[in-house]
Amino acid sequence: MSQATLLDLRDANLGYGDSVVVSRLSLTLRAGERIALLGASGAGKSTLLAELRQRLAERAAWCPQSHGLVPQLAVYHNVYMGRLERHSALANLCNLLRPNRRAWAEISELCRELGLDGLLKRPVGQLSGGQRQRVAIARALYQQRELFLGDEPVASVDPHQALRLLALIDKRHATSVIALHQRELALTHFNRVWGLRDGRLAIDAPADELTLADLDRLYPDAHDANDAEG
Numbered sequence: 001m002s003q004a005t006l007l008d009l010r011d012a013n014l015g016y017g018d019s020v021v022v023s024r025l026s027l028t029l030r031a032g033e034r035i036a037l038l039g040a041s042g043a044g045k046s047t048l049l050a051e052l053r054q055r056l057a058e059r060a061a062w063c064p065q066s067h068g069l070v071p072q073l074a075v076y077h078n079v080y081m082g083r084l085e086r087h088s089a090l091a092n093l094c095n096l097l098r099p100n101r102r103a104w105a106e107i108s109e110l111c112r113e114l115g116l117d118g119l120l121k122r123p124v125g126q127l128s129g130g131q132r133q134r135v136a137i138a139r140a141l142y143q144q145r146e147l148f149l150g151d152e153p154v155a156s157v158d159p160h161q162a163l164r165l166l167a168l169i170d171k172r173h174a175t176s177v178i179a180l181h182q183r184e185l186a187l188t189h190f191n192r193v194w195g196l197r198d199g200r201l202a203i204d205a206p207a208d209e210l211t212l213a214d215l216d217r218l219y220p221d222a223h224d225a226n227d228a229e230g
Contacts, residue, residue, distance in 0.1 A: 003030035006147065006175065007055055014044065014051050021047040022199050029177065034170065036186035036207070037179040039196035040219050045179040048196065049151050052177060056147065061173065063140035065151035067132050071125030075116060075135050078124050079107045082142035110138050113168055115161075129156045137165060147175035154180060163189065183215040 007029040015021040022044040029035070029052070039045050046065065053062055061082075069078045077096065080103055084092055095103065104120075111117055114134045119127070124135055133156040140148060148169050154162035162182065166189055169176060177194075180186065186193050187207050195203030195218045202218060203210070 003032050005030055006059075007052065009051075012051070014047050016047075020199070022196065022201070025201055027194065027201060027204055029175070032174050033192050034175070034190045035177045035192045035194055036190035037177055037194050037196070038181070038183065038186055038203070038215060038218055040221070043196040043218070044199055045196060046151055048194075049149055049177065049179060053149055056149070059146045060149045061140040061143040061145040061147070063136050063148070063150040063153045065155070065179075067136040069124045069132060069135060069139075072123055074121050074123055075111065075127070075138075076104065076107055076120040078135050079110065079138045079142050082139040083144075107138070107142065110142060114138050114165070130161070133157060134165065137169070141169070141172050144172075146173070148173040148178070150176070150178040152179050152181070154178075154182075154185075159185070183212055186215065187212070 005028055009028075010026050012025045013020045013023050014025060025048070037045050037048065053060055070081075076099060080095060080099075087095070091100075094100075108117070108120060111120060114137065116131065116134055116138065119131070124132055127135065133153065137150075137153050140150070140153075150169070153169075154165050157165065159182070162185060166178070166185075169178075178190075187210060190207050193203055193205060193207050193210055193215070194201060195215065197218045203214065
């Protein structure tokens with residue numbers, strides 16, 4: 001059975017203002033795909049994610065690279081912000097002063113799965129980098145949207161924890177596009193890879209048809225290092 005098309009881009013130029021970062025981009029995002037987005041720093045991964053986020057709007061949960069957390073607020077309140085727009089200003093103010101029981105229960109369970117149990121009342125500014133990363137993921141998951149967009153959401157955790165976090169994302173989102181630098185993870189966990197190099201889409205293929213050597217070509221430094229070794 002064919003998968004529903006969620007987004008189709010054809011010869012699109014992506015960037016900011018008059019500056020084009022990714023040129024003549026053509027790709028299709030289908031329901032049920034878990035896509036690893038790879039490329040060297042500055043290749044255009046964040047630009048592509050921003051375009052996807054704009055076009056998919058409220059269908060997509062969003063986990064930014066910068067986390068976007070409020071350090072002074074507790075873990076609970078940062079996660080709750082994932083659904084802030086669904087409630088009235090008065091309800092949100094009341095929740096700030098006295099947490100909503102239902103929201104507290106839902107967020108407590110989510111944080112337990114993410115290894116953040118016991119930290120709901122702690123200000124985010126007091127957490128480690130890996131813990132803040134998990135709070136950002138929790139906030140995105142709490143949005144309960146159709147698909148997940150993440151800009152390096154597992155960059156601050158070890159490989160074992162990265163797998164666990166990706167499994168939790170998959171549990172709640174059948175479709176995802178996640179930027180990362182772990183090439184092995186791209187081949188073993190995801191079913192499709194988009195690879196950017198020099199502002200162009202250099203790879204768009206099923207993960208099981210690719211090798212680490214294919215992915216190495218996305219990174220000029222890795223290619224130069226291989227030449228030097230040869």
